[in-house]
Amino acid sequence: MHLNEKTKDSSVVYDGKIFKIKKDTVILEDNSEAVREYVIHHGGVCILPVTENNEILMVKQYRYPLAEATLEVPAGKLNSADEDHLEAGKRELLEETGASASSIEYLGEIYPIPAYTTEKIHMYMARNLTFTEQNLDSDEFLDVVKLPFDEALRMVMDGTIKDSKTMIVIMKAWLLLNK
Amino acid sequence: MHLNEKTKDSSVVYDGKIFKIKKDTVILEDNSEAVREYVIHHGGVCILPVTENNEILMVKQYRYPLAEATLEVPAGKLNSADEDHLEAGKRELLEETGASASSIEYLGEIYPIPAYTTEKIHMYMARNLTFTEQNLDSDEFLDVVKLPFDEALRMVMDGTIKDSKTMIVIMKAWLLLNK
Numbered sequence: 001m002h003l004n005e006k007t008k009d010s011s012v013v014y015d016g017k018i019f020k021i022k023k024d025t026v027i028l029e030d031n032s033e034a035v036r037e038y039v040i041h042h043g044g045v046c047i048l049p050v051t052e053n054n055e056i057l058m059v060k061q062y063r064y065p066l067a068e069a070t071l072e073v074p075a076g077k078l079n080s081a082d083e084d085h086l087e088a089g090k091r092e093l094l095e096e097t098g099a100s101a102s103s104i105e106y107l108g109e110i111y112p113i114p115a116y117t118t119e120k121i122h123m124y125m126a127r128n129l130t131f132t133e134q135n136l137d138s139d140e141f142l143d144v145v146k147l148p149f150d151e152a153l154r155m156v157m158d159g160t161i162k163d164s165k166t167m168i169v170i171m172k173a174w175l176l177l178n179k
Numbered sequence: 180m181h182l183n184e185k186t187k188d189s190s191v192v193y194d195g196k197i198f199k200i201k202k203d204t205v206i207l208e209d210n211s212e213a214v215r216e217y218v219i220h221h222g223g224v225c226i227l228p229v230t231e232n233n234e235i236l237m238v239k240q241y242r243y244p245l246a247e248a249t250l251e252v253p254a255g256k257l258n259s260a261d262e263d264h265l266e267a268g269k270r271e272l273l274e275e276t277g278a279s280a281s282s283i284e285y286l287g288e289i290y291p292i293p294a295y296t297t298e299k300i301h302m303y304m305a306r307n308l309t310f311t312e313q314n315l316d317s318d319e320f321l322d323v324v325k326l327p328f329d330e331a332l333r334m335v336m337d338g339t340i341k342d343s344k345t346m347i348v349i350m351k352a353w354l355l356l357n358k
Contacts, residue, residue: 003241003248003320014193014200016216018295021193021200026243034318037195038244039218039295062182063293064205065217069182070293077294108338110346112291114242114249115256116197116218119292120341139213141182157354159287162299164343167289171350175336 001029008033012040018077019117041119045089046075046165048107048173049099049126054149057097058166061142071145071155072163073170075121085122093126097144098134101126107172112164123169125176149174180208187212191219197256198296220298224268225254225344227286227352228278228305233328236276237345240321250324250334251342252349254300264301272305276323277313280305286351291343302348304355328353 005026014021020040028034049057062069076092078085086104093099107123136142147155153174155161161170184205193200199219207213228236241248255271257264265283272278286302315321326334332353334340340349 003239003322005241005243013195016192016200016202017214018216021195023195024243028318029320032318035196036243037197060182062184063290064184064203064215065295065297066290066293066299070290072293109341110343111242111245111249111341112343113296113298114245114251114342116244117292117296118244120245139207139211141208143182153354157351162288162290163293164289164291164347167347168343168350171347171354172336175332175350175354 004029005034005036013037037116039117039119041117042078042081042083043085043119044075044077044121045085045092045124046073046121046169047089047093047104047124047126048073048169049093049097049101049129050149050173051129051146055146056149056152056170057099058145058147058152059096059142060145061140070163071161072166075165086124089122089124094132095135095137096142098131099126099129100132102128102130107169107176110165110168121165123165123172125169125173183208184213184215192216216295218296218298220296221257221260221262222264222298223254223256223300224264224271224303225252225300225348226268226272226283226303226305227252227348228272228276228280228308229328229352230308230325234325235328235331235349236278237324237326237331238275238321239324240319249342250340251345254344265303268301268303273311274314274316275319275321277310278305278308279311281307281309286348286355289344289347300344302344302351304348304352
């Protein structure tokens with residue numbers, strides 16, 4: 001069983017509002033044992049909205065664990081593990097920016113932290129946008145920021161944009177459209 | 180206090196081996212309250228080793244939360260919040276691949292999941308490599324994989340490589356070297 005680990009026992013050590021924490025004992029490939037602590041998360045989706053003028057939309061919001069406001073593409077968590085991630089992406093895009101898209105392209109998935117969370121984030125690029133009203137959750141406060149795609153890429157390269165999904169979807173979409 | 184949240188109370192709800200979990204009550208900008216659950220993590224470092232033949236080194240290892248083996252650049256967590264991340268990066272590079280580098284360039288930091296972890300990952304690119312022996316931790320099993328830089332970029336673009344830090348450091352270094 002090279003590059004594999006077997007579960008010996010498993011328990012939920014914290015059952016919270018947005019995630020559970022599990023602590024498992026596993027058997028390694030040399031038959032020794034180790035402890036694996038990790039977050040159980042339903043998964044998420046992010047969506048890069050690109051306007052007809054080759055601008056992108058991002059949202060600036062306060063991220064409490066980091067104690068700072070970050071620039072990120074519209075995103076959200078799935079309501080359940082089997083929620084359709086395209087539908088979730090359209091919902092988050094509409095809620096956070098007021099945009100709907102008639103062209104949506106799947107850009108693959110991200111494992112944000114393989115060491116300690118089960119979360120996978122699906123990525124989309126949205127084009128041919130039309131706008132209605134932003135419709136935020138009651139505990140959600142954010143500013144929509146629009147800027148040229150090339151400027152967003154520069155902000156990834158110079159370290160201004162640090163959120164992993166945002167860095168990835170901007171670079172991947174830029175490479176798809178420009179390389 | 181637009182785009183800010185104030186701590187009302189804070190408690191550690193799980194104190195584990197690799198992370199703590201905190202659950203805080205916060206005051207939002209409209210004076211309502213919300214709960215923030217998040218992981219306290221010391222932070223990490225990843226390092227992209229590039230050979231003189233323009234190949235990169237990655238490691239394939241089993242990631243228990245995802246129940247699969249993933250391809251990732253050499254990486255590790257800091258031993259404490261104030262550990263020098265360059266030294267930690269050199270240590271992980273040596274332990275996981277046996278490589279030392281006489282040229283190391285800082286590529287910035289990543290916030291892998293701003294919503295629920297304090298972890299920040301520092302990125303480096305390492306060149307002018309010399310090789311000695313791999314020296315893994317006792318509970319660490321991994322295979323070193325060497326492949327052309329352009330092939331690694333293709334594997335990011337086609338979805339074979341899904342780890343966030345690995346996707347980011349490959350695309351960012353490729354853009355720095357080729358754009």
